[in-house]
Amino acid sequence: MFDSPLSASAYDVLGVDPDATAEEIKRAFRLRLRQTHPDAGGDAGAFIQVQRAWELIGTAEARVAYDRGHGFATASSTETSEQDWSVWRAPTARADSRPKARAYGHPGGWRRERFLTLMREWAGHGVEVPDPYDPALVRSAPLEIRRLLADALAEEATAATVSDLGMGFTVWHDVAAGPGAGEKLDHVILSPSGLYGVMSEDFAELARFRRGEIIGRNVDGLAPVATLLARMRAIARAAKVRFGGAIIVLPDDDLDQAVTPLGKVRGVPVVVVRRSALSMVLRQGVPGARDIGGNELFDVRTRLQQTVRFV
Template sequence: MFTSPLSASPYEVLGVPAGAADEEIRRAYRVRARRTHPDVGGDAAEFIQVQRAWEILGTASSRAAYDRGAGEPHWSRQKPAARGSRLGARSFGTAGGWRRERYVRLVGEWAGDDDVYSARVVREAPWEQRRLLADAIAEEATASAIEHLGIGFTAWHGVELDGDVLDHVVLGPTGLYALTSEDFGGPVRFRGGEPIGSGVGGATPVDDLVRRARVVARAARVRFGGVILILPDDDLGEPATILGEVRGILAAAVRRSALSAALRRGIPGSRTIGGNEVFDVRTRLAAALRVR
């Protein structure tokens, strides 16, 4: 389904027009499934995407429901789910807030009285505007996962740098991490420590994250144990991938659903902290960081 503001439609995934005949869709699915199957060297994330497209378009009833817009999402900010009696991580700042504000302002200029978060308006928005919303949603999902880590963790969201922003800084028993939440609208692979894929273009999110982490490290006089690129589950073939060291800082890419476990265990090979150092690092960060 339309799982991200940047998601390709199931027709686009299979490479057929919206008015394609059922047999044309069936042939396209078989070709795409063969080409993307992991057993023949295809990408696992792309193969899953093809299977989900077929689930939607493979029967007359599910295709008709999709074409009617049944089940299409509404991208307004969702209220966080109740945690019950469990205490959450301490957090500062608003994840994704400035991106949502900019999205609403830009889309509102041409959408008129229409709901800027409706699936139809989002689909019609220019790529750059959809990307703002996609990244805001990604940051919010990351913040929610961090919140459920518990009181041993502290997080800063939307950390202001000099003309720049670092999505998240997370401090916990396993170390200090800088995080960026991304959504490129489709599966990615890695080359030279950076993601590659149709939606990535020339972006270098890992290098950018390391650069921002180093700015924070100098300002707060702390050392990061690692940096983490967080992507939607459907866009990564594995739950976590170690990308190696970038300018002396260990980097990893992690599925969003695997983030909590990664932060609780720590990234293998990353610098850990403990004891009184945690309190000292928290004090330095609290004094140095400014959040949106």
Template sequence: MFDSPLSASAYEVLQVAPTADDEALRKAYRLRLRQTHPDTGGDAAMFIQVQRAWELVGSAAARAAYDRGHGFGQDPVHPDAAAQWSGWRAPAPRTDTRPRARSQGKPGGRRREQYLGLIREWAGRGVELPDPYDPALVRRAPLQIRRLLADALAEEATARIVADLGMGYTVWHDVAAGRHPDEKIDHIVLAPSGLYGILSEDVGGPVHVRRGELVGDAVAGTPIADLIAGIRTVSRAARVRFGAAIVVVPDDDVVHPIDELGKVRGMRTVVCARSALPRLLRLGVTGAREIGGNEIFDVRTRLNQTVRFA
């Protein structure tokens, strides 16, 4: 969670300055534990984040490594340290030969291109940046720019998970679902367990569901409603029936790995932790219709003929 361009740093979660000494850091950790503990009315997801923050900066060795990697050191980040940082860069091509899911489109491609254009405009002002993914640079960037990178990373993470499910799965990434370029479905997955529209979301902090919508301190707009609207657009155009809408979020941002919400706006909807997505796609969503035999080829053909990429 602390590798997200949107997330609070370990120091911000503990509500202490990066320059705090060890004793002040320890006191801040104990205070935040009391404040966030579920037994005293605190938020369970935030309680987990506090513990994770302490793991990252609670010892001298861990804190030094964290500071180097996230741009919190007193000295400028050494060029070698920036070169070793790979968490925010585009994933390297895979070299293994294991059977993988059929895949079309470029996950996170639109968001990553937008990020690179805006970060260079904001920080470089026409000059080529040595490293547009330098952690210190990213953390200083405006929220709008960091959100684009976070979206790209979330989409790429989901794409890797689905690809590893094997040849029985087909996935379309960055599918246009309206007239505006930003009206899109991050992923459409055709699986033996059903047909799903998926949103890969990362707002940098805990999220909850209230009245069928995703809510949280940094949640913008109505992500679940927008996902369902996009699914209906594609469903009508391709004449296919989706089994469910799935919102995938980082593991640390939710308490329950799989939260089936029932029907939201007439569509079965699930909020799912990223690590639980393979299990959900294999077993299916409660009430979603399985797709098998010749039907799976028919649905794939209809989508191939209809899908446009954002």
């Protein structure tokens, strides 16, 4: 949770200043534990965050590493910190000779471009910002800007996972699903188990559900399930294909179990999965999803190739 652009810092979670003493941090940790403990009526997600915050800044060694990687260190101590900020940048290509999934489009591309545009407007007044991915700068940016970066990173992480599944899979990233700017489906994945619409999200909090929808403080009325299904329908009509299921991918820390089935929503099976469980779900299939195979698989791939547009 603390590696997300939407996350509160470990200091914020414990309610202390970044220059607090070790003793002040320890006292704050004990207080927050009592306040958030589920047995005392506290929130389980907040209780977990408090424990994680202590792991990150509770010892001198851990705190130095955390400060360096999250923009709290002094100038003299950040001279060699570039490698610690890799989480804020696009993943580098890996040397791997294994066959990859067929992939089209640029995962996270639209949101990264939008993030850079808004960051220049907000922090640079329309001119280039020396390092738009500086952790301290990102942390101080408005929610809209931080959300764009969080979602771009989530899309890139999903793309990396799908890529490793092999040539039996085909994926289209950043697929246009309407006339509006940013009206897109993050991923369309054609697999031996079915055709899926996939949305990659990062809410930096433990997901909660109500009536087949994801809710929470950082969800902020976005209705991700309804949005995903609406965009799948638009693509299905344009390409004359049928999706077998819908998948929302969250960071592992944001979901209390590997796979959370939401049942059928508007006739489509929907699951919310941890990122680490995505490969398993795509290989085995979404429960209740319509199977696809043989000639239909090739027909669906051809229809999508002829129809898909990218944002």
